């Protein structure tokens with residue numbers, strides 16, 4: 001995590017409006033769930049999304065991220081209602097467009113950690129192109145896709161991750177289109193951190209979100225999150241409490257080996273859980289910051305009008 005995430009906010013007011021200095025950053029208490037929770041979530045009782053929200057609160061509390069250092073962005077869908085329920089800066093944005101919006105925040109505010117939450121439809125259907133491009137640009141943010149294999153908000157249409165044969169309002173005879181594999185897609189698109197977890201294993205969700213947050217680059221986490229209303233039991237085979245198997249990524253797996261990561265991602269359901277892929281590559285944030293610094297160096301000491309004059313002179 002960058003040191004700036006835990007720094008106290010800058011003091012901009014004068015002494016009369018700020019009677020005493022804020023406590024040093026290492027003495028400031030982490031936010032409690034009470035301070036982080038906004039509206040009561042409107043999800044159906046039993047929806048997997050509750051678990052992801054609770055663990056997000058836990059992560060913020062554990063890592064002492066303060067309101068002014070977090071931003072929570074989402075698109076549209078049940079899962080994308082997420083920012084409504086978080087008492088921090090954020091936006092519930094256009095369907096499928098959470099990532100470009102989040103990219104702008106990430107590039108312009110390096111002191112914030114940008115978290116994006118959303119569903120499988122938002123990420124891989126309408127937002128499919130944005131997913132690929134944000135990943136290949138390696139823009140620093142954490143993207144958690146709450147994958148329930150269905151469109152929940154619009155009441156049961158086939159999603160890009162619905163398995164073949166899934167009966168929905170758009171496929172009453174059963175889905176005929178081959179589903180995408182989010183892990184393979186993320187690796188192929190160029191994401192530099194790719195992990196998989198499931199809402200039924202809270203410790204693991206927290207572990208994956210924390211590792212993703214600490215990654216300097218585009219970090220993607222697929223979190224299976226059951227829609228109890230329109231796809232009940234979808235993930236039972238991954239839940240030991242329902243007779244399924246929760247297989248963690250083997251300790252010998254080399255997270256920097258792309259081919260090995262594909263191999264893990266290719267396993268049939270329930271597959272593996274953990275970090276499949278993690279590499280270090282320069283981020284777009286770092287590259288743009290370097291371009292900006294070099295440009296500023298060239299005009300160092302000049303007034304704004306002199307910089308403008310130089311630009312006009314060049315056009316002559």
Ligand SMILES: Cc1ncc(C[n+]2csc(CCOP(=O)(O)OP(=O)(O)O)c2C)c(N)n1
Nearest residue numbers: 076077078079095119120121122151152153
């Ligand atoms: C441009 C546009 N097209 C379609 C919709 C309707 N719509 C809203 S949410 C959604 C799908 C959401 O599915 P997903 O992202 O999987 O989220 P979930 O509700 O399952 O969490 C659709 C098709 C919309 N709001 N805007």
Ligand code: SF4
Nearest residue numbers: 044047078152227228
């Ligand atoms: S419809 Fe499904 S995804 Fe939406 S809140 Fe209900 S259980 Fe969750």
Ligand SMILES: [Mg+2]
Nearest residue numbers: 119120150151
């Ligand atoms: Mg969905």
